Amino acid sequence: MSYRVREIALAVTIAALMLLLAWRTTGFFTATNLVDLFLANLPTMMIAIGMTMVILTGEIDISVGSIFAICSVVMGECARAGLPMVVSVLIASVAGALMGAANGGLTAYIRIPSIVATLATMVALRDGLRWYTQGAWIQGLPQQFQWFGLSQSSFTELCLAVVTVTVLLGAAGLKHLRIGREIIATGSNKAAAHIAGIHTSRVVFGVFALTGVLTGLAAALNAVRFNQVPSNSGLGLELKVIAAVAVGGAAITGGAATITGTVLGVILLSGIGSALTFLGINAYWEKAIQGAIILIAVAVDALQFYRRDDAHTLAA
């Protein structure tokens, strides 16, 4: 499988980066730092799993940042209202699911191109949230909000478990569940999928809703790292997530992406930011380096034999 080429290339790049860090810095490879990095990039990782599936079907979702912000606020409001933490997490996830479902409905059933539909929801949701909160933070949260009332390390373990399960379920689902295969088939050749009896509309709707749920869950987990909830989190999150999935080898036209690639992409792009600080390189260059990575990753694609346009003769 040619995906392996991309994944290997990524793994090598990450290894090279780590070697550089190990050689030139101290403190990067401590447990605390790695844990901190993990928690800080948990949202990116969780949402990227969903985004991988969206991109597999040949669509895109640029509204995840706005959904994240709203779900964070929902989480805070529920907790402030005195609801038990589990219920709050559930409600936040459901809120994410609903917004994801809206995206899915617009794309799959009303047939608005996903880039336009999610552009519209991105803007409307974020501004709507700002209108509602007027910028105020959510404060006065109960004691057991932070870390669900657990100790810091237990919370970290919980998050690790959640992320691991999500990643594994995502990878396994795509490989071993019928619905997973349908996702890939839909993006690979929608016409053939239709003929094979796959309900492509339902599949597309489903991946958007799933991404919404993951976003909501990620928002909840992220919110409880602190004791207050700001009202404008997740700025630029969609860019991070899409970049990670693209760097991970996904074809934007659909049908080609792997969870492994995405995970490696998230690790590489998230690691860069922190690596810069540790290496003493100015923070100002972070965006430039991330942009360059995206370009290189995709340009390398051009060398990949398999994904040339000739493959489209199959679908004709």
Next chain:
Amino acid sequence: MPMNPILSATGITKSFAGIQALKGVSFELREGEVHALIGENGAGKSTFTKIVTGALQPDSGELVVHGQRVANFSPQAARSLGIAAIHQQPLLFPHLTVAENIALALENGASGWRVDWKRRHGQARELLHRVGVDLDPKRIAGSLSMAEQQIVEIAKAIGADAKILLMDEPTALLTDREVDHLFSLIRQFRQSGVGIVYISHRLEEIQAIADRITVLRDGNTIACREAAGIDRGGMIQLMVGRSLASIFPKHTVAMGATALEVCNLSNSSLGLHDISFSVKKGEILGMAGLVGSGRTELAKTLFGLSPAACPIYLHGSPVQIHSPAHAISLGIGYLPEDRRQHGLILDMDLGENMSMASLDSVCRLGLVHREKEASQGERYIRDLRIKAAGASVAARTLSGGNQQKVALARWLAIDPQIMILDEPTQGVDVGSKSEIHELIGQMAERGVAIILISSELPEILGMCDRIAVFRKKTIAGILQREEATQARIMALAFGHPDALAQETVQA
């Protein structure tokens, strides 16, 4: 052998956007029968196939399967009734493996939420073995060659345990050995009571395998005969409806100097090798051969869509053609095989389509002169007798024949010196067909060197001065007009020396 009909179609009609593809087709398939469906290109065979497999709904008519009348037939319903099809164009998922492609076609909505990879791989291996091919089921479909893709399609159909199997040009891309094996599979199916609809242009194949033959012409069922009781000449007569001579009036043209010459041409990316031929001004060189034998590949090479390894000689001088624009500037035109995708831009209007290869001639200072373009369009509409309301209707609204005329007009507008025509009358009604032939003849009279690629042997035999027969991406032989017969062409195309000895067609 039992004689019960398992599929019976009566009075099927179907039209698309005002074009009537099927005017009243009747067809009956018995259990354990191989029933061939033949007809010219555009006679309606593919449309009928799609209706039987549930991909299209007929406008009227009755379809009875296993004694039950069916209405609102969906592909899933067709599958559940045991109908499977092997299409001309493989419809695979390029990113998935062979095994999964087969599985998705067969699993169809059933069997739970978990995927059993072991079963899938085993199933694929077994089916491929039955087809008699050594293909790794783990290969990604996107990396398969066209022939390999078709094999996967065959495997899908076999696995579907069909009771009714439709095969549309199944041997187009197969080697002789693979064809033999396929035929023995077909005989096995027949033995076990499966009814097979066999669609093909290859008349000797049909003679070899079919029990009955139904002939379609212009969307109508013309005849249904026992295979034993009709020979190829009779088949052609029924398909065409008139004697050959009257359809393809051949102009006698004085030929000029060599316009195009090709010496040991090869194109590694398309698989072409050792191609040599020449075309004189005013000459019509036909190119015959099975689908995939390299004719369109050659056309693409000549037209600059794919680079050749060595130069082509235009009027004696060597040139390397590196793009279609370059080819056009050298006076080469190419009417592509796929009219809807490549020959026209369907959503643009007629004037725009016709001027597209010669924009500079309707431009002033780089700006498009609309009136000039429109009047040019009107002129062609008149001269070519294109049935359209005017030059500003969208190309999509025209019938196949008229669309082809528009596509041809595009090339007439560049006043080419060399014209490559790839299946110019495929999917075109008979009236337009003869008009197009007339236009081709006129071009030859004007001194254009013409390459005519066609799968319709009568057309090639009728129109061409010489015929180059392709086989396996190279030229197997070039026949002069006088010595060319369908049998000889087929012999070269198949590489069967025995075929030369067989009975020839009454022309």
Next chain:
Amino acid sequence: MHTHLRPKFRLSGIQWALLGALLVEIIVFGVSSPAFLTWTNGMEILRFSVELGLLVVALTPILITGGIDLSVGSTIGLVAVTFGLAWQNLHLSIPAAAALALLVALLCGVVNAALIASLNLPALIITLGTYSLYRGVAEGVTHAAVSVTGYPESFLRLGQGYLWSVPIQVFVFLLFIAFYAVLLHWSKVGRGLYAIGLNAEGARYAGLPVRRYLALVYLLSGVVSGVAAIIYVAHLGLAKSDLGTGFELQAITAIVIGGTSVFGGRGDLFGSVLGLLFLCVLQNGLHLLAQPSEATGVLTGALLILVVASDLLTERMQAMRQRWARWRRPLLIAGAAGAAVVAIAIAFTLRSSRANAGLAEHRPVIAVMPKAKGDPYFISARAGAEEAARQLGVDLIWDGPTSLDPSMQNELVESWITRHVDAIVVAVANKGSISTVLRKARQHHIPVLTWDADAEPDGRDYFLNQATPQAIADTLADEGARLLNGKGDFAIITGPLSAENQNEWISFIRQRVAERYPQMKLVTVLPSDDDRDKAFSQTQNILKVYPDVKLIIAISAPAVPGAAEAVQQARSKVNVIGLSLPTICRPYIHSGVVQTIVLWNTRDLGYLTVYAGWLASQGKIPPNATSINAGRLGELDVRGSEIILGKPMLINKANIDKLDF
């Protein structure tokens, strides 16, 4: 079906509807807001639409080919910065600097063109990469902080001047519209672009030079973004790396609303310009009606969906029922007329209700602008402002930018000038760019005050000084020194790298430390982008990379709790001080992680904005006043043109519980 303009204009259904909606908009705003239908306001709408409009015009052909270019906004930032630095640091003349800048713009276009047209890579991802890369280079080169101002008058005229009462850049815009109209709708290249969008393979088979045409449009897009950048700099009088943020999505929104399909092959320039006008008028009108900026966003999103959905719907209807197609246009016109009637009715109701609310008496309107709406610091100020407004019986407009882009503050002030509010009180984000428009306000006899951060002195009547930047910096430095006993390493966490007054404080801190505490060393300055979570991770990084740091000064309100949380979770002994609000720092002050925060009563400050604004509008501040009576704040000192609120306050365990802002 026709894909583009013919010599006689033929509008698609969507464009008719858009035209109708635009008219409705104009009527509604015109009726409910008297200042809307004036020449000046119209010209200002045009002026503000030029930079975005240039992008709209350059992106339309790209979308028509079925592609996309997300990097145009970032190109603006990079080119602006190149221009500014070339002029300021390399001492090139303005034309030479412009030429260099346009060269960079061309380069940006070349990169996109090479990757997309030649290598055939997907435009969405490539331009996502260049979106990041170009902005990143702009930030890297300027350290995101540098902001070049002080351009000569002659240059600024390009962006701020008039020619025959029309803003000069509008002429440039018209030129480009004409160029693109010819290119897209009359030239053979344009014909080719539509063909590529409809069927790229088919275009190739017809001998059209597909790659060349695609390369051309992406190249041009870079160049046009460059032109937009230079005009923008002239417009704001400012060159900074964050110029153009968010423009690409706005441009695409306008283009899609105007009827262009993202799949390609369909759409035209007229529709795009209509879409642009529609959105600009919407924003302007809402501002004039004192509706918050968020309304624009929500409405735009809803509109985008409505437009595309209805377009698809009518297409499907047309495909299914030929006879309905005949009725489409009359129905649309009828629908538009009906909507117009409804809108007029609403407008009149709005207007009369506003009149009633004012008891037929003209209530003074005080317009106050925070630096950013999402910052808790400004939210607490708002509470005070509303209090003063209630007390004085005046109308308060509280609105501010929702994005980083500096032009938003200007645009808002412009609309306030048009409305002729009674006083404008602005917390300045970009001194250089805002001063121009503030001076204009003063010319219109609207009293202008600044608060939190000052503009240029001739741009405002008074500055509400809660503390000078120097005083703030000194207090922080002194407090830090106190905690460190005068020696040790420390770090600073700031807001966005480009925030002007934070950068001012940083330089004053450096100065103070150099003068008085030579044994203290500033090891790093990291940005938090006013994001609490980011301040958290940055602090974690500091604790690991610079283990000798003993003190962190966080000078952005959301950053203090973020930094404190990181220190607390790491169980570190590092001190955290900064500038923030008591309410969000309370738990950390109680736990001792944060020793002190420096602030002033933000609610009082907010109160003062309205009160002082009101006093100024009523002419109640005599020219040489040395003090004013500020309501419940009592007597406040006036020094020159500065009204002093008080000294910065040190908030710590002792007094935090008494404060509730």
